[in-house]
Amino acid sequence: xxxxxxxxxxxxxxxxxxxxxxGLSFNVEQEDFFAIIGPSGAGKSTLIRCINRLVEPNxxxxxxxxxxxxxxxxxxLRKARRNMGMIFQEFNLVERMSVxxxxxxxxxxxxxxxxxxxxxxxxxxxxxALELLDEVGLSDFVDKRADELSGGQRQxxxxxxxxxxxxxxxxxxxxxxxxxxxxAREVMGMIKQMSEEAGVxxxxxxxxxxxxxxxxxxVIGLQDGFKKFEGPTKxxxxxxxxxxxxxxxx
Amino acid sequence: xxxxxxEHKLAKILTKRKKYKAIRYGLYIFIFLLVLGSIQxxxxxxxxxxxxxxxxxxVKALARxxxxxxxxxxxxxxxxxxxxxxxxxxxxxxxxxxxxxxxFAAHNITPYKSITxxxxxxxxxxxxxxxEIVWGLIFVAAVGLGAFPGILxxxxxxxxxxxxxxxxxxxxxxxxxxxxxxxxxxxxFQVILxxxxxxxxxxxxxNTIFQWDINIRRxxxxxxxxxxxxxxxxxxxxxxxNYGGVTTVIIALxxxxxxxxxxxxxxxxxxI
Numbered sequence: 001x002x003x004x005x006x007x008x009x010x011x012x013x014x015x016x017x018x019x020x021x022x023g024l025s026f027n028v029e030q031e032d033f034f035a036i037i038g039p040s041g042a043g044k045s046t047l048i049r050c051i052n053r054l055v056e057p058n059x060x061x062x063x064x065x066x067x068x069x070x071x072x073x074x075x076x077l078r079k080a081r082r083n084m085g086m087i088f089q090e091f092n093l094v095e096r097m098s099v100x101x102x103x104x105x106x107x108x109x110x111x112x113x114x115x116x117x118x119x120x121x122x123x124x125x126x127x128x129a130l131e132l133l134d135e136v137g138l139s140d141f142v143d144k145r146a147d148e149l150s151g152g153q154r155q156x157x158x159x160x161x162x163x164x165x166x167x168x169x170x171x172x173x174x175x176x177x178x179x180x181x182x183x184a185r186e187v188m189g190m191i192k193q194m195s196e197e198a199g200v201x202x203x204x205x206x207x208x209x210x211x212x213x214x215x216x217x218x219v220i221g222l223q224d225g226f227k228k229f230e231g232p233t234k235x236x237x238x239x240x241x242x243x244x245x246x247x248x249x250x
Numbered sequence: 251x252x253x254x255x256x257e258h259k260l261a262k263i264l265t266k267r268k269k270y271k272a273i274r275y276g277l278y279i280f281i282f283l284l285v286l287g288s289i290q291x292x293x294x295x296x297x298x299x300x301x302x303x304x305x306x307x308x309v310k311a312l313a314r315x316x317x318x319x320x321x322x323x324x325x326x327x328x329x330x331x332x333x334x335x336x337x338x339x340x341x342x343x344x345x346x347x348x349x350x351x352x353x354f355a356a357h358n359i360t361p362y363k364s365i366t367x368x369x370x371x372x373x374x375x376x377x378x379x380x381x382e383i384v385w386g387l388i389f390v391a392a393v394g395l396g397a398f399p400g401i402l403x404x405x406x407x408x409x410x411x412x413x414x415x416x417x418x419x420x421x422x423x424x425x426x427x428x429x430x431x432x433x434x435x436x437x438x439f440q441v442i443l444x445x446x447x448x449x450x451x452x453x454x455x456x457n458t459i460f461q462w463d464i465n466i467r468r469x470x471x472x473x474x475x476x477x478x479x480x481x482x483x484x485x486x487x488x489x490x491x492n493y494g495g496v497t498t499v500i501i502a503l504x505x506x507x508x509x510x511x512x513x514x515x516x517x518x519x520x521x522i
Contacts, residue, residue, distance in 0.1 A: 052433055082435030092430035096448040105444050109435025116440045158430075165434060 002027035009060035020046045022225040035212035036205035038222035044205035048173045052084045082109030085162030089174035091154040093146040100142045103129040106164040132160040152183035172204035319494030326502045333479035336469040340404030341462040351413035356420035377410030382468045386475040397478030408461045419453040459514050466510035
């Protein structure tokens, strides 16, 4: 059984507007590093956000390990979100909070209101946070405020925050577009390595084709809300790319 | 010689500027007439020119306020402290009550937009459009004389200001941080706690300190309607025609306000 099944996903932002996703279906397996590529405006970010319902899809199913996320209520949705770690393009750390508190905020789905008000996390969470920060090379930055970090460092905090959720899948939205090429590659390597260690599949949308081909084992090519291509990364050649990016060339 | 297309454009620009010039001068004349009209109706017509004093009588009237009556000083300590406490407690009450109001009145986090948003905005407007003296009168009528109605009046007036600026700050926050916290499976309360509050805290604290500073001034006049503090002493001295005493009270007021000014400067500096 696939970890994540997406079936016939459709969305339009307003009733009269254009359809952004036009019936997308695909499966993500346990060991996948799935790259979603395609020109700007193809619906890559919308797709990622539909999976944890930061954006509500109009129809279709998203099934994570047998549970249909599009059908659950508010409480069920929070439970489902806690099983999906997310990494963002603009890092989206809480700027005025310490690195440690930012990583710990990944555990919010597991603790109650009172504990989160007092920032009183279980010892095991704090220990895990420190281990993850050590793994991304930031164990000396625990007390720094997030806004004191560089872009690459912030994204590494973002990776730790996503992984401390003990997710069943990682949703990654353009992790490298705010970073320079060298750091972008480092961050991608880190996501790949740490997700493999944790045994978590990755669904990553990325416009940098080179990086996509280098790190992924499967690729979806999106164009104008349609799936133009799906297959193993090694099958992607110049002709496929030309087709996916056809609109941009015109 | 300019090419004819440019010449044409130049002519257009010149006529346009001429038109604006006419509008501008028209506006100047209009404002001048408005000021003249206001002076005519409010000062020239309304003043009782028969009874107006000469320069000498004005000086004489002012002279009655001197020297200050320092014998009053021991009686001023308690009302001064009371005024200060009215301001502090009033600000604190406003700060607590402004939290739900700003939550309701920020359109990006308000819980039930069609119901709570108008409620929040209405409280805000009501609070700000009613003067503190009027609030004082209302609360004196409701809970009786003393410092308590003063505290309530000052608080009511401050809620609107603090919550308006806070709600606007909430509407300007970076939505990405909210999205990220929501994506961890956090509930609404946790999203506000982790993604909203850290972003608006400096604005909130800054406004509260500013309000505290202003509330010291507001508290000084609360006594005029019987709501405690130095204003009450001021009023008593005035009705007893003890103008020296009035001066002493004013000195005490100035000292208190200066303390507030200096205090808020240092608190702001320490926190932000």
